[in-house]
Amino acid sequence: MTAPAAADLLAWYDRHRRALPWRAVAGERADPYRVWASEIMLQQTTVTAVKPYYERFMARFPTVEALAAAPSEDVMQAWAGLGYYSRARNLHACAIAVMGEHRGRFPDTEEGLRALPGIGAYTAGAVAAIAFDRPAAAVDGNVERVMTRLFAITDELPGARPLVRERVLNLMPPGRPGDFAQALMDLGATICTPRNPACGLCPWREPCVARRSGTQESFPRKAPKKAGVIRHGAAFVLLRQDGALLLRTRPPKGLLGGMAEVPTSEWRAGYELDGAAQDAPFVTRWHRLNPPVRHVFTHFPLELTVFRAEAPADTAAPPGMRFTPREDLGREPFPSVMLKVLETAGFGPSGR
Ligand code: SF4
Structure with missing residues (x-):
């Protein structure tokens, strides 16, 4: 069995990458502000739901400076409807911190980004990789699904997350970390979907362990959730x-x-x-x-x-x-x- 290679995924990405409003065109460096804002918006929400909010938000706050200077009610109002409002408060606090503590420039390392309000492991990895081409892992639900299927990781999430992260870092190509991170996201969103993954179109169909055993949909394994009381x-x-x-x-x-x-x-x-x-x-x-x-x-x-x-x-x-x-x-x-x-x-x- 062949081992999965980043080159196969990147070749697929070069042909099929999604055009997204926050994504730089091929060969151009992404704007950290746009990448960061989109990643915060995309947490727990779909690309389709986020797009119109993102466009309006960027028209209203085109730079981190404009966002930091805005009254908090304006930020909350532009966010209304996206849910999870603590993210909007942190978004605003983060913009203020970038202006006040970093002279308007986002830190370019995972550690530097993680020190900012509302930026957790996933967002720090995503911004470091996409905006600064750092070899950082951005592990979200899509990436967890791809990796647990690719390697048939049977450990339950969230406990399996460090292992997933390790697998991503092992596969990361030295030259194109940002594209690799986005390619993994795209593969999870468009091919390696939760139901009926399109394995026939997948650049990793040969090395994928779950596909070979026909058990794709049994991954990722998850610890049962407790339902909240009404x-x-x-x-x-x-x-x-x-x-x-x-x-x-x-x-x-x-x-x-x-x-x-x-x-x-x-x-x-x-x-x-x-x-x-x-x-x-x-x-x-x-x-x-x-x-x-x-x-x-x-x-x-x-x-x-x-x-x-x-x-x-x-x-x-x-x-x-x-x-x-x-x-x-x-x-x-x-x-x-x-x-x-x-x-x-x-x-x-x-x-x-
Ligand atoms: S072969 Fe199928 S299950 Fe495996 S990574 Fe590709 S789409 Fe996902």
Whole structure:
């Protein structure tokens, strides 16, 4: 059996590389800012979902300097809809650190990059390899899948990650680390897919151990995940007669930190709707809307029951809240779960 060679993968990449908005054209050096921003956006999200956000984000913040100088609400608003908002906060903090501590230039080593806010092992490896051609491993889900199949690694993830990393580094060609990293990503995304991998088109079909035994789809092996316990809560949509909506901003740290929301109860397992009126921001006639909103966060599923009420035009917002005029709602950084709440209350995309 032949051993897998980087040259075969690179020859395939030279013919089939994906054209991506953050990717430099063949032979040109990638812009570290664009590579870094795209890698942060791509965590837990697909290329198709990221593309329109990325284009808008780059039009608004074309340089690390522009991003660092922007108010955090603007960054959160440009991010809204991508989820995992701690990444947006770290993105902003990282841009500020690059400007403040590195005179606007990203460090060009894995270690230097890892010292920046929000940059973990994967992102540091990806930016070091793609933007600076450092021989660094960028191991994400795609790469784990390719490598565990190629070598039939039966150890379960995430424990098998160091072994996967070692295999990537062993295969890395000295001349083109950036292209090799991107070629592995492309192979995982387009050929070595989770279901029905197109092995017939794969440059590593000969040396691939899993393909030879027909066990491709049994890799990667994963330790079973524990499902989070469902939490419940109530969300209160209060509309003033002048069209303004009662909102507040979530605390800066923690889940959906810094994002906008309508007032809600606590979100917890066993929350009883019978007592929801006590959690409402006003004593008034609340109308319960159906069906409840369901949303799945990384660690738990959530079910929010939406209540709606109206208030006179001269109603003042309680402390820590604000009435946002209807025409300004588009500027509020709502997370996806709140967009669902607003949609249930009749503020869908067309109603905003
Ligand atoms: S031969 Fe098939 S399973 Fe093996 S790396 Fe290629 S696409 Fe993946």
